[in-house]
Each structure stands twice: as C-alpha cells, then as structure tokens.
Amino acid sequence: MKDFKQHALLPTPQHDEQARQDFVGALRGHLSGRVMPGNYQLFERRVAPLFAAEHGRAPADEQEIREWMTREPYYQFWSALQRRSQELLWESVIDPTEREWSKLIHRARSKAGAKASARTNARKRGSLRLDAALTVPRYHAAADIHLQPGGYHTDFTADDVAAGAIYDKGINLYMGGALGAENDLMGNTLLAYLRERHPSRQPKRILDLGCAIGNSTVVWAKAFPKAEVHGIDVGAPVLRYAHARAESLGARIHFSQQNAERTDFCDHSFDLVTSHIMLHETSKSALLRILAECRRLLKPGGLMLHLEIPRGRTPIEQFMHNWESYNNNETFSRYMTRIDLTAEARGAGFTAEEVALEEFVPTMDVTQMNYTERFVWNILVAAKHGVGG
Amino acid sequence: MTDPTQPPPEFPKGHRPQVFSDPAIDQLYDGYVILGTELAVAFDRIDTLERLLQERLGMSRAEIDAYKPNEVVEAERQARRADLAQRLLRPFREFRDDRITRGSRRR
Ligand SMILES: C[S@@+](CC[C@H](N)C(=O)[O-])C[C@H]1O[C@@H](n2cnc3c(N)ncnc32)[C@H](O)[C@@H]1O
Numbered sequence: 001m002k003d004f005k006q007h008a009l010l011p012t013p014q015h016d017e018q019a020r021q022d023f024v025g026a027l028r029g030h031l032s033g034r035v036m037p038g039n040y041q042l043f044e045r046r047v048a049p050l051f052a053a054e055h056g057r058a059p060a061d062e063q064e065i066r067e068w069m070t071r072e073p074y075y076q077f078w079s080a081l082q083r084r085s086q087e088l089l090w091e092s093v094i095d096p097t098e099r100e101w102s103k104l105i106h107r108a109r110s111k112a113g114a115k116a117s118a119r120t121n122a123r124k125r126g127s128l129r130l131d132a133a134l135t136v137p138r139y140h141a142a143a144d145i146h147l148q149p150g151g152y153h154t155d156f157t158a159d160d161v162a163a164g165a166i167y168d169k170g171i172n173l174y175m176g177g178a179l180g181a182e183n184d185l186m187g188n189t190l191l192a193y194l195r196e197r198h199p200s201r202q203p204k205r206i207l208d209l210g211c212a213i214g215n216s217t218v219v220w221a222k223a224f225p226k227a228e229v230h231g232i233d234v235g236a237p238v239l240r241y242a243h244a245r246a247e248s249l250g251a252r253i254h255f256s257q258q259n260a261e262r263t264d265f266c267d268h269s270f271d272l273v274t275s276h277i278m279l280h281e282t283s284k285s286a287l288l289r290i291l292a293e294c295r296r297l298l299k300p301g302g303l304m305l306h307l308e309i310p311r312g313r314t315p316i317e318q319f320m321h322n323w324e325s326y327n328n329n330e331t332f333s334r335y336m337t338r339i340d341l342t343a344e345a346r347g348a349g350f351t352a353e354e355v356a357l358e359e360f361v362p363t364m365d366v367t368q369m370n371y372t373e374r375f376v377w378n379i380l381v382a383a384k385h386g387v388g389g
Numbered sequence: 390m391t392d393p394t395q396p397p398p399e400f401p402k403g404h405r406p407q408v409f410s411d412p413a414i415d416q417l418y419d420g421y422v423i424l425g426t427e428l429a430v431a432f433d434r435i436d437t438l439e440r441l442l443q444e445r446l447g448m449s450r451a452e453i454d455a456y457k458p459n460e461v462v463e464a465e466r467q468a469r470r471a472d473l474a475q476r477l478l479r480p481f482r483e484f485r486d487d488r489i490t491r492g493s494r495r496r
Binding site: 015016018019020022023024026027070076077079080081083084085087088090091094098142143144147148149150151154156157162166326327329331 | 395396397398399400401402403404406408409415418419422423425426429430433434437476479
C-alpha cells in the first residue's frame with residue numbers, strides 16, 4: 001500500500017484517517033494470510049470427515065458444504081471479521097473523501113474542463129459524454145455491490161465524483177495494494193495476455209466495458225497511443241472521475257455513460273473489446289446480451305477479451321469464493337460459479353471455433369487473495385471470424 | 390463550487406448477514422474490531438506526538454504526565470470521544486436500520 005500513487009483526484013488523508021486506513025489494510029492482510037486458510041483446514045480435518053460419516057460420501061457441491069461450514073464457530077469468526085473489515089474499509093475511505101468533497105469536485109471540473117489551451121490541444125484530449133436518462137440496471141440499483149454505500153452510480157450532489165474517489169482508494173485497500181500504484185494490475189494482466197498470445201495485434205479502435213474509474217482503460221490507452229480508446233460504464237460519478245483522472249495522467253480516452261447490454265456504437269466498429277472484472281457484477285440475462293453486443297461491435301477479425309476472477313475448481317474453493325455473494329452483495333457471482341462462459345458466448349452468437357476460456361497466471365505478485373491461496377485469472381477470449389484486426 | 394449537503398448513506402444497501410445465532414454476538418464481534426481499529430489510530434497518534442515532542446522540543450514524559458487540559462482542549466476531547474462512541478456503536482445503528490427503521494439511512 002505504501003507505493004500507491006497519490007494523484008490530484010485522491011483526497012489526502014489526515015493523520016488519524018491514514019492510521020485507520022493503514023489498520024484496515026493490516027487487518028485484512030492478517031485475515032487473508034493467517035485466518036482465512038484455517039477454513040480450508042477446518043473443512044479437511046473436521047467438516048469433510050463429519051459429512052462423510054453421515055452421508056458416506058464427500059459433499060457434492062458448495063451448497064452442501066455451506067450447510068455445514070456456516071455452523072462452525074471458526075468459520076463464523078472469520079466471516080464476521082471479514083464482513084466488518086469490508087465495512088471498515090469503506091468507512092475509512094469515505095471519511096477523507098467527505099472532508100475534501102468540494103475540493104475534489106472542483107479539481108475534477110478543472111482537470112476535465114475546457115481550458116484556453118485546450119483548443120489547441122483538442123486532438124490530444126479525451127472526452128466525457130453522460131446520459132442523465134440512462135436507467136441503472138437492477139443488478140446495481142438493488143444492492144450496493146461489495147458494500148460501497150451508494151455503489152458506482154449514486155450522485156449525492158451536482159457533478160459528483162465521490163464514488164470514483166472512494167472506489168479508487170477502496171480497491172487499493174481491498175487487495176492489500178496488490179493492484180499496483182495506479183490500480184492497473186488487471187489492465188496489465190490482460191495486456192500481457194494479448195502481447196503473449198496475439199503479439200502482432202495493433203488495435204486501432206478499443207472499447208473497455210464497465211470501465212468505472214478507467215484504471216484498466218488507461219493501460220490500453222498508454223499501450224496503444226495511436227488507437228482511439230473508449231470506456232463505458234453505467235455510473236456517472238465514476239465516469240466523471242475517470243475522465244478527470246485520465247486527463248491528469250495524460251491518457252486520451254473517450255468515456256461515455258452507456259449500458260454494455262446495448263450501446264450506441266455502430267456495428268463492426270472495434271478491433272478490440274475488453275472488460276476487467278465486470279461480468280460477475282451483471283446478471284444472467286445481461287451477461288448474454290453483453291456478449292451478443294460484443295459480437296455486434298467487433299470488426300471481422302476483431303478480438304474480445306474479458307478478464308474474470310475464477311470462482312474455484314473444488315467445491316470448498318467455490319464455497320469460499322461465494323462468501324462474497326452471501327456477505328458482500330456480489331449477488332451474481334455465485335451464479336457465475338455454475339456458468340460455462342464459453343457456452344454463454346456461443347449462446348450469444350459466437351461459434352465454437354471462435355471462443356475459448358483460458359487460465360492465465362498473473363505476472364505480478366498477488367499477495368492478498370482474500371478467499372483462496374491459489375490464484376489464476378480467467379480470460380474469456382473470442383476472435384471473430386474474418387480478416388482484419 | 391457547490392457545497393455538497395447530502396452525505397452519502399452510512400450503510401450499504403442490501404442484505405445484512407447474521408453469522409451467529411444471536412445478533413448480539415455479531416454486534417460484539419463488530420464492536421471488538423472497531424475498538425481495535427480505534428486503538429491502532431490512537432497508538433499511531435501517540436507515537437507521532439511523542440516523536441515530534443522529543444525531536445523538535447526535547448520534551449520529557451514527566452511533562453506529558455503533568456498536563457491538565459483547559460476548556461477548549463476538553464471540548465475537543467469530548468468531540469473525539471463522541472466520534473469514538475459513534476464508530477463503536479455503528480453495529481447497533483446498523484441493526485436498527487436493518488430491522489427497525491429500514492430506509493431511513495441518513496446519519
Ligand atoms: C468491479 S468494477 C470494474 C472496474 C474496472 N474495470 C476495473 O478494472 O477495476 C465493474 C464495473 O462494471 C460496471 N458495469 C456493470 N454492469 C454494466 C453494464 N451493463 N454496462 C456498463 N457498465 C457496467 C459497474 O458500474 C462497475 O463500474
């Protein structure tokens with residue numbers, strides 16, 4: 001956490017606010033590294049034998065494990081502390097954001113605003129297009145995902161950017177700093193995958209879905225400086241923040257407030273469509289529509305890349321991952337455990353030859369994984385038939 | 390510059406899980422973690438102060454022990470204690486919000 005980059009749009013924590021964030025980080029590191037693994041031991045040494053004694057077999061799925069594990073005091077202890085640490089995380093980030101709220105809005109306006117010099121630089125700058133009439137999908141409006149009060153989408157005042165500032169520092173703490181100085185681990189991972197498996201690709205038009213604060217989008221804009229890069233999200237405050245942040249980092253990105261299920265871009269308009277940890281925060285029907293929309297947007301020969309968090313290979317791993325679904329308002333993620341992403345992509349119109357689900361080991365050191373000690377990323381890839389790309 | 394008037398909601402919208410059979414146990418666990426957090430904050434602050442005092446002023450611990458707060462200082466301390474109580478009792482407000490006054494999410 002020490003090397004997190006303090007840029008102009010982040011509030012500067014005061015002494016006690018900093019101490020609170022630091023402790024939340026230490027607590028979560030301890031829970032993840034020292035307490036969480038005990039759940040796997042508890043399962044192997046106590047719950048699995050008890051289950052076998054009663055049923056004469058191993059638990060068939062994570063639901064059967066759930067019934068037994070949630071009655072165990074050790075699991076209860078971890079679960080209660082994990083939930084509290086998540087609420088403390090947001091509380092510790094919200095305090096300084098609230099204190100510097102007006103200042104942050106002001107800074108975002110001036111970073112994003114058209115200054116006198118901007119006209120000459122217009123071609124070097126990105127843009128922001130908001131849509132006040134857009135309906136926030138139910139899967140975001142119904143519950144605040146991973147407990148961030150107000151979620152990605154709530155404006156508490158005019159030109160609000162608070163949700164962006166809160167998310168930026170929040171995910172840094174969530175992963176114990178593993179996302180890097182600019183929260184760019186996910187973008188870098190997907191870019192590393194592209195460079196390794198599709199080294200000759202030089203996309204000219206790139207679209208990043210569910211971009212939030214543009215932390216991953218910036219990686220693509222920097223990697224392909226000649227490309228026209230777009231980022232969309234349903235949340236207005238995160239997009240205002242994303243735009244100001246990208247401008248201050250010198251990345252040219254065009255942000256727009258749109259639902260990835262149905263965008264206003266033309267057919268065949270992108271060489272590369274990406275998303276980073278977005279799919280598990282949608283819904284079953286939305287997932288299908290988003291994949292179909294990706295196919296519509298891709299040029300012949302274009303590439304679709306979705307980076308996702310795998311939901312475990314064994315029932316106990318799945319049960320641990322799904323803690324987030326039952327306790328952290330990641331409502332859809334437990335359905336993701338059972339979904340075959342390649343089958344969904346085929347259902348959305350891709351052919352079997354076009355799609356693949358790949359496992360990709362992170363190039364960076366992921367120290368704090370919260371629910372598992374073994375970590376790989378899942379990447380849903382589809383190369384649309386045709387020449388180009 | 391607009392001055393934001395509406396604070397964000399104190400609690401996230403959505404399901405609040407109950408881990409233990411008695412909700413009082415959940416609240417005690419939560420209070421225990423929050424207390425630990427505030428203790429960590431206090432330790433950091435004391436550490437900062439003592440280092441600065443020694444570095445900049447060469448002040449001794451005896452002087453700290455002999456210190457008596459005046460009215461202004463006392464008022465600040467009361468505000469700090471109230472803030473601690475507010476943080477520490479959050480689990481009980483969450484319980485009230487969830488089970489008794491659902492929907493009135495403002496502080
Ligand atoms: C976990 S965040 C990921 C943010 C960012 N991509 C990153 O790498 O950290 C998921 C984002 O997807 C957005 N999102 C979810 N469903 C969407 C949809 N149907 N259309 C556009 N954005 C969506 C959310 O608003 C949220 O900002």
